[in-house]
Amino acid sequence: xxxxxxxxxxxxxxxxxxxxxxxxxxxxxxxxxxxxxxxxxxxxxxxxxxxxxxxxxxxxxxxxxxxxxxxxxxxxxxxxxxxxxxxxxxxxxxxxxxxxxxxxxxxxxxxxxxxxxxxxxxxxxxxxxxxxxxxxxxxxxxxxxxxxxxxxxxxxxxxxxxxxxxxxxxxxxxxxxxxxxxxxxxxxxxxxxxxxxxxxxxxxxxxxxxxxxxxxxxxxxxxxxxxxxxxxxxxxxxxxxxxxxxxxxxxxxxxxxxxxxxxxxxxxxxxxxxxxxxxxxxxxxxxxxxxxxxxxxxxxxxxxxxxxxxxxxxxxxx
Amino acid sequence: xxxxxxxxxxxxxxxxxxxxxxxxxxxxxxxxxxxxxxxxxxxxxxxxxxxxxxxxxxxxxxxxxxxxxxxxxxxxxxxxxxxxxxxxxxxxxxxxxxxxxxxxxxxxxxxxxxxxxxxxxxxxxxxxxxxxxxxxxxxxxxxxxxxxxxxxxxxxxxxxxxxxxxxxxxxxxxxxxxxxxxxxxxxxxxxxxxxxxxxxxxxxxxxxxxxxxxxxxxxxxxxxxxxxxxxxxxxxxxxxxxxxxxxxxxxxxxxxxxxxxxxxxxxxxxxxxxxxxxxxxxxxxxxxxxxxxxxxxxxxxxxxxxxxxxxxxxxxxx
Numbered sequence: 001x002x003x004x005x006x007x008x009x010x011x012x013x014x015x016x017x018x019x020x021x022x023x024x025x026x027x028x029x030x031x032x033x034x035x036x037x038x039x040x041x042x043x044x045x046x047x048x049x050x051x052x053x054x055x056x057x058x059x060x061x062x063x064x065x066x067x068x069x070x071x072x073x074x075x076x077x078x079x080x081x082x083x084x085x086x087x088x089x090x091x092x093x094x095x096x097x098x099x100x101x102x103x104x105x106x107x108x109x110x111x112x113x114x115x116x117x118x119x120x121x122x123x124x125x126x127x128x129x130x131x132x133x134x135x136x137x138x139x140x141x142x143x144x145x146x147x148x149x150x151x152x153x154x155x156x157x158x159x160x161x162x163x164x165x166x167x168x169x170x171x172x173x174x175x176x177x178x179x180x181x182x183x184x185x186x187x188x189x190x191x192x193x194x195x196x197x198x199x200x201x202x203x204x205x206x207x208x209x210x211x212x213x214x215x216x217x218x219x220x221x222x223x224x225x226x227x228x229x230x231x232x233x234x235x236x237x238x239x240x241x242x243x244x245x246x247x248x249x250x251x252x253x254x255x256x257x258x259x260x261x262x263x264x265x266x267x268x269x270x271x272x273x274x275x276x277x278x279x280x281x282x283x284x285x286x287x288x289x290x291x292x293x294x295x296x297x298x299x300x301x302x303x304x305x306x307x308x309x310x311x312x313x314x315x316x317x318x
Numbered sequence: 319x320x321x322x323x324x325x326x327x328x329x330x331x332x333x334x335x336x337x338x339x340x341x342x343x344x345x346x347x348x349x350x351x352x353x354x355x356x357x358x359x360x361x362x363x364x365x366x367x368x369x370x371x372x373x374x375x376x377x378x379x380x381x382x383x384x385x386x387x388x389x390x391x392x393x394x395x396x397x398x399x400x401x402x403x404x405x406x407x408x409x410x411x412x413x414x415x416x417x418x419x420x421x422x423x424x425x426x427x428x429x430x431x432x433x434x435x436x437x438x439x440x441x442x443x444x445x446x447x448x449x450x451x452x453x454x455x456x457x458x459x460x461x462x463x464x465x466x467x468x469x470x471x472x473x474x475x476x477x478x479x480x481x482x483x484x485x486x487x488x489x490x491x492x493x494x495x496x497x498x499x500x501x502x503x504x505x506x507x508x509x510x511x512x513x514x515x516x517x518x519x520x521x522x523x524x525x526x527x528x529x530x531x532x533x534x535x536x537x538x539x540x541x542x543x544x545x546x547x548x549x550x551x552x553x554x555x556x557x558x559x560x561x562x563x564x565x566x567x568x569x570x571x572x573x574x575x576x577x578x579x580x581x582x583x584x585x586x587x588x589x590x591x592x593x594x595x596x597x598x599x600x601x602x603x604x605x606x607x608x609x610x611x612x613x614x615x616x617x618x619x620x621x622x623x624x625x626x627x628x629x630x631x632x633x634x635x636x
Binding site: 071128129141143150151152153154155156157158159160162163164165166167168174175176177178242245248249250252253254255256257282283284285286287288 | 389447459461470471472473474477478480481483484493494495566571573574601602604605
C-alpha cells in the first residue's frame with residue numbers, strides 16, 4: 001500500500017512517499033510558512049503532495065496521513081488552534097486535502113504519529129503494545145495497543161506528560177500539579193538544573209550557568225555528564241528516576257511494559273534510560289517487574305511523517 | 319443469549335442465570351468452601367451450575383462466565399493463587415468447567431467483572447467507556463473501552479489502585495510508593511483516621527478510637543460525618559480528594575472521563591464523590607474538565623456475577 005505521510009511542524013513540513021512497512025520511496029522537507037495563516041500552510045501541503053505524486057508515477061497513492069500538534073478531531077479531520085501557527089482557529093484539513101487529491105486523508109496528533117512511526121519502522125517493530133514518550137518542551141505520548149494508536153473517547157488519549165507523580169508537586173502549565181512534564185519538560189528541567197550548576201564550582205557548566213544560563217541545553221548536560229561531571233549526571237539521573245515513577249503507574253494501569261523514549265533529552269541515552277528502568281522496576285507491581293523495558297526511539301524527527309503515512313493502515317492489524 | 323455468571327469470593331459463591339442485557343432469571347448463593355482446596359470449590363461450582371441449568375429448563379445455556387480475585391490467565395482460563403483460598407496453586411478452572419458442562423467458559427478477575435456488570439446493568443449503562451473503582455481492603459479497577467474490558471498485554475490491566483499520586487508517598491503493600499491504595503484502602507485509611515479521631519475530643523467517634531479502635535469502620539465515619547462530625551467528614555473529603563488526583567492522571571492518559579466508584583467506602587456517597595470530582599476537575603487537562611464525572615456504582619455485591627455472565631458477550635459490542 002503506497003501512501004504519503006506528512007508531519008506539519010512549526011518551522012518545517014516533512015513528507016514521505018512510502019510503501020507502508022516496506023520501503024521509503026522519497027522524502028521532502030520545506031518551510032511550513034506557519035506564520036502566514038492556514039491558507040499558506042495548505043498551499044505548502046498541496047505543493048509537497050503534488051511533488052510526491054509525481055514521484056509515485058504510475059503507482060497509485062492510496063491515501064494521505066497527516067500528523068500535527070494541536071487539538072485534533074480525528075473523526076472529522078479538523079485541527080484546532082495548533083501551537084505556533086498564526087491565525088489558525090479550526091481548519092478542516094482532511095476535507096481540504098481529500099477534495100483536491102481524491103484519496104482518503106487521515107489526521108492524528110504528532111505524538112501519536114511518532115509512536116506509530118516507531119511501531120512500523122523503528123524501536124517499536126515487533127511490539128504489539130508500547131507507550132511512546134517524546135521528551136521536548138512538553139512531554140508527548142502515544143499509546144500503541146495491538147499495533148494501532150489507542151485514542152480514547154475523543155482522540156485525546158496518551159497524554160503521559162500529564163500523569164502526575166506528586167499531587168503536591170510543582171505547578172504544571174496545564175494547571176495540574178506534579179505532572180511528569182513539570183519535571184522533565186525542557187524548560188522545567190533547565191530551571192531546576194541551573195541552581196545546581198550555579199552552586200557547583202567544580203562543574204564544567206558552572207561558568208555558563210552563571211554568565212549565560214539561557215544558552216544551556218539538555219545536550220550540554222549530557223556532554224558534561226559523559227565527561228564525568230557528577231552534577232550534570234545527577235540531574236539526568238533524577239530525570240530518568242522521575243520518568244520511571246510515571247512509567248510504573250502507567251504500566252500498572254495499562255499492563256503495557258515497554259516504554260520508548262525519544263526527543264531531545266533522550267539523547268542522554270543510558271544516563272536516563274538506566275535510572276528510568278531502575279526506578280520503574282522498583283515501583284511497579286511484581287507481575288510486571290521482569291518484563292519492564294525502556295528503549296530509545298530510533299527514528300528521530302522522521303518518526304512523525306512515517307507514522308502519518310501508516311495512519312491509513314493502522315487499525316487493521318499488521 | 320442465556321448464560322450463567324459466577325462470582326467466586328473467599329466466603330461465598332454467587333451465581334446468576336441471566337439473559338444478557340435483558341433479565342435475571344435466577345440467582346444462587348452458597349459457601350465457597352475456600353479453606354478446603356480447589357476440589358471442594360469446584361464441587362461447589364458444579365452444584366451451583368447444575369441447579370441453574372435445571373432452572374434454565376428448555377432454554378439453552380450458551381456459556382459460563384467466572385470472576386475471581388487472583389492472577390488470571392484469561393486466554394488459558396487458569397487461576398493462580400487467589401488470595402484467601404487454601405492449597406490453590408494453579409487451577410485450569412475454565413477447562414474443568416467446560417469439560418463437564420460442554421459450553422464455552424470465560425474467566426476474568428473480579429474487578430473487571432464488577433466493571434462489566436455495571437456496564438451492562440448498573441451505573442455504566444449507556445457509557446461506551448469508563449473506569450470502575452472498587453474501594454475495599456484494596457482498590458480494584460476495571461477499564462471498560464467500547465463496552466468491553468480493556469485487558470492489556472497479558473490481562474493484568476486496570477490496576478488503578480497502584481497508580482501513584484506521590485512518588486515519595488507512603489509505602490504500599492505492592493512495594494511501590496504513594497499508590498492510591500496506600501491512602502484509601504480500608505486498612506490504610508483507618509490507620510490514618512485513628513490519630514485524628516483520638517486527638518479530637520469533640521468527635522463522636524473519639525471514645526471508640528481510644529478504647530476500641532479496631533471496631534471502627536468506614537461506615538462509622540460516614541454516619542458520624544452525616545451527623546455533623548467535622549473530623550470524620552474531613553477524613554472522607556480527603557479520601558475523595560486523593561481519589562480525584564489519581565482520576566485526573568488516568569483521564570489524561572486514557573481520555574476516559576467517567577469514573578464509577580463502588581465498594582465499602584463509596585457508601586459515603588457525596589461525602590466522597592463531590593471532593594473527588596472537585597479535585598479531579600481542578601487537576602485534569604482543560605479539554606476534559608467539563609466531561610469529568612464520578613458516579614456511584616449501583617449493583618453492590620451483585621456486580622461481579624452479573625459481569626461474569628456478560629463475559630461471553632463482551633467484545634462483540636452492544
